[in-house]
Amino acid sequence: MTNFPANEQVIQVIYLVASALFILALKWMNSPVTAQRGVWAGEIGMVLAIGGTLLNQGIVDYKWIAIALVLGTIIGIPLGLVQMTAVPQRTALSHAFGAFCVTLVGIADFYLRTPNIPRFVMTVLSLEVILGSLTFTGSLMAAGKLQEVLPQRPLTYKGQNLVNLTLLAVAIVLAAYLVLHPGATLLFPFIVGIPLVFGVLMVIPIGGADMPTVISLLNSYAGLSAAAMGFVLDSKLLIIAGALDGSSGFILSVIMSKAMNRSFTNILFGAFGKVQISATNEAEVKPVRSATAEEAAAILAAANTVVVVPGYGMAIAQAQHKVRELYDALTRRGVDVRFAIHPVAGRMPGHMNVLLAEANIPYERLIEMDDINAEFPQTDVALVIGANDVTNPAARTDSGSPIYGMPILDVDKARTVMVIKRSMSPGFAGIDNPLYYLDKTLMLFGDAKSFVNDIVHELAGGGRN
Amino acid sequence: MGSNLIDALFIFMLAAFIGFEVIRRISPLLHTPLMSLTNALDAIAVTGAILMVGEQKTTFSLVLGTLAVIAATSNVVGGFLITDRMLKMFKTNRPKKP
Numbered sequence: 001m002t003n004f005p006a007n008e009q010v011i012q013v014i015y016l017v018a019s020a021l022f023i024l025a026l027k028w029m030n031s032p033v034t035a036q037r038g039v040w041a042g043e044i045g046m047v048l049a050i051g052g053t054l055l056n057q058g059i060v061d062y063k064w065i066a067i068a069l070v071l072g073t074i075i076g077i078p079l080g081l082v083q084m085t086a087v088p089q090r091t092a093l094s095h096a097f098g099a100f101c102v103t104l105v106g107i108a109d110f111y112l113r114t115p116n117i118p119r120f121v122m123t124v125l126s127l128e129v130i131l132g133s134l135t136f137t138g139s140l141m142a143a144g145k146l147q148e149v150l151p152q153r154p155l156t157y158k159g160q161n162l163v164n165l166t167l168l169a170v171a172i173v174l175a176a177y178l179v180l181h182p183g184a185t186l187l188f189p190f191i192v193g194i195p196l197v198f199g200v201l202m203v204i205p206i207g208g209a210d211m212p213t214v215i216s217l218l219n220s221y222a223g224l225s226a227a228a229m230g231f232v233l234d235s236k237l238l239i240i241a242g243a244l245d246g247s248s249g250f251i252l253s254v255i256m257s258k259a260m261n262r263s264f265t266n267i268l269f270g271a272f273g274k275v276q277i278s279a280t281n282e283a284e285v286k287p288v289r290s291a292t293a294e295e296a297a298a299i300l301a302a303a304n305t306v307v308v309v310p311g312y313g314m315a316i317a318q319a320q321h322k323v324r325e326l327y328d329a330l331t332r333r334g335v336d337v338r339f340a341i342h343p344v345a346g347r348m349p350g351h352m353n354v355l356l357a358e359a360n361i362p363y364e365r366l367i368e369m370d371d372i373n374a375e376f377p378q379t380d381v382a383l384v385i386g387a388n389d390v391t392n393p394a395a396r397t398d399s400g401s402p403i404y405g406m407p408i409l410d411v412d413k414a415r416t417v418m419v420i421k422r423s424m425s426p427g428f429a430g431i432d433n434p435l436y437y438l439d440k441t442l443m444l445f446g447d448a449k450s451f452v453n454d455i456v457h458e459l460a461g462g463g464r465n
Numbered sequence: 466m467g468s469n470l471i472d473a474l475f476i477f478m479l480a481a482f483i484g485f486e487v488i489r490r491i492s493p494l495l496h497t498p499l500m501s502l503t504n505a506l507d508a509i510a511v512t513g514a515i516l517m518v519g520e521q522k523t524t525f526s527l528v529l530g531t532l533a534v535i536a537a538t539s540n541v542v543g544g545f546l547i548t549d550r551m552l553k554m555f556k557t558n559r560p561k562k563p
Contacts, residue, residue, distance in 0.1 A: 104533040
């Protein structure tokens, strides 16, 4: 440790500062007030780390480094400028890129050093490429589903879990063999290739509503593979950054699966979609009350307190700006409008918050599930926009329901419930929602964006009677 | 190698605990920007890739390393950019309230 050349010591000190800045960056993400500072800390840390790396005396040529940095920047800028509604697929894509980088470095490392790789290094190197390649294809699949280039419905077949687990087990066994017998280099392509296939198969059976958990889990894998790369390269900075990312993804996955009352294994190995298809037919006959934009506007204008419950439907209809106009129109009339955010509303953790913030709705109006639920009984109108399963009272009452036990927003306790929905078709989980048949519920059939627009129009024009 | 390995495991364990403690407190309001920020930080893997490209040991490692630097750099640039854009959107109107 003490015989570093001076240059190397400088680099290590720079890395130390960068690590501290990364931890501070996450700490400052605690609150919207300091979060901006967190990004700056992260950026400075990153510039220092890259700058420090460029000082390394092992580097003999800078041409390709420069070309790659420029090309990466050119690709990165548009990825940083996507629309807010496209953030979930962008995030999945960046997990894929991160894993791609880690896997490539792992592969190159293997062929540079084989067959003289110590057992421990080979163990973490295997971990690096297995996690890296399954995250790469898994994230690409997730991005494809979110972008709707691939079908969002879960694809399942008999024995799926057995096939997947066997594949993963084979990859692990081959890796173990290679650790014990470093000469068996022919096995290495399989250790990369099998997890690539596994990543695809792992995400195929996962439906849209489970995406927040899957994205968090892939985030965690991406971090862990980077930490493994840190072990291989003996880079403390990389171990720290990877561990931070890995634990962040892990915490988010736990929060997401708790919010759906499901275990990890349940999400990874039990596709949701096929349950209770028959229940929907029976549902069509049950009577529902519907209302026009004019009636909805009158009820909203007469209310004292309104809680808006946004869901993925608001995101796909790009209705957040119209919702902001509704918020303005009602606030001007003295109505207290708040937003109830379910942790898994949308397609990634925090999705709704970002969309509503984009539409300039002040963040203290966005209330978490645990805080808002006690207030629904005193709420005049709960307005559900494109959310379904997270408002389904069957989760509380019907022990036979597939979502029984999942924490929900108790909108059915509000005095009046209004639901903007395109039709009576059930949500992603394919589960009927008894909320729609309550006497106090009014269904507002139509596209979220145009319906909210109509309500705003009524509030402005028809006005006060 | 032996002591380095143990050192590395200690560092990993401590960093993972710090990560848990720090991130557990982050408000769900900021979960999306948190994910894009950790994504950008995770792209620190670019340092390993840069060394691999710079050392130019074989053509194979040069090609793979260059692709790796491109992928990671796009995460650094895109990740910080979108996190910054998102956070600018989180506004308060607290002065208006009592």
